[in-house]
Amino acid sequence: MMNNDHEILIDEVVHLLQGGNAHADIKKALQNLPKALRSVKPDKLPYSIWQLLEHIRIAQWDMLEFCKDGSHQSPEWPNGYWPKETGPESDETWEKSVKQIDKDLDELINLVKTGNLFTKIPHGDGQNILREALQAADHMAYHIAEIIVIRRLLDAW
Template sequence: MVFLFWFQNIVPNHRKNYRKKNLMSRMNIHLFMIVSRTMTKFISNKVHVIDMKERLEKSIKNSLRGKFVHLDPLKALEGLSADTARRIPEKSKFSCWHFLYHIVFWQDLMLGALRKESVNWPENNESSWPTAELLKKDADWDALVEKFENGLAEADGMTESIDSMEDLPAWPKVPPFAAYLILIQHNSYHIGELIATRQALGFWPPPDYKATF
């Protein structure tokens, strides 16, 4: 009788508990595998995003200095004095001083936007070019070169926001990455004009210049 009771009651319950535990164990293993795959994918994507951001930052930093494209913008200014910087080639309206003033004018505004500050964008392009009066003081040329150099350094130091897709408050429909592209392209375009002006005046190449190609 005892054996019969054990066989009819204890054994089925034991088997039932065993099946239940086995099912729970398999469910836990399955859940663990799902979580593990999800975490692995998440970490992989996270690493990929971080890697892309680092690559973008490096590309922007290189482009600010003209790496792989043209001469370093600061190198393009070497050997220029206030006197040579204000000279204008025949059949031209602009000197090297004109071009650098124009570059710095817009660079300052774009840096302000990247700082997420309020920016008073000019209504036209005329105010971005210096008047004859602004080209008279030699010390102003040195100050302008220093301001340009400091602006490049600041731009280089703000690239951590490069992956933000939010528009800059002072620049509608322009996120940080697009602002950097505009700044770099604008600088490069006018640095090219500045170099062409130096060549036309016979003030090229700068000291210790080595052609890349």
């Protein structure tokens, strides 16, 4: 790929990770969310906004650590990726989760910007930074949409 094409690809992947184009980002999805609704599970839905937020945090962290660390151990699937509690223990717990998502997203973006997108991750089975970044963006967009649907069901969007 030509150098300019590589830069364009990096810019587009970063834009996608940040919730670009048709996707809302996590900040927009959580903006002005009443605290009381963080733990509400609407009728017949399997999770609350808190559980989705934590799932996003855990999965994104796992993808990032996989990219960086050959000795990283992923959580057990599926239980290690989904909290049992429907709500955070405290406002501090909520804020810590939001901040960790932001921090890990920034680190993933930096990895995209500085790493070779196409080189196989040595400890993987064919994955590369591009694939992991696209998976992270897709995963985030999917679950942000669910947060927005829950907010709409709760008349909070």
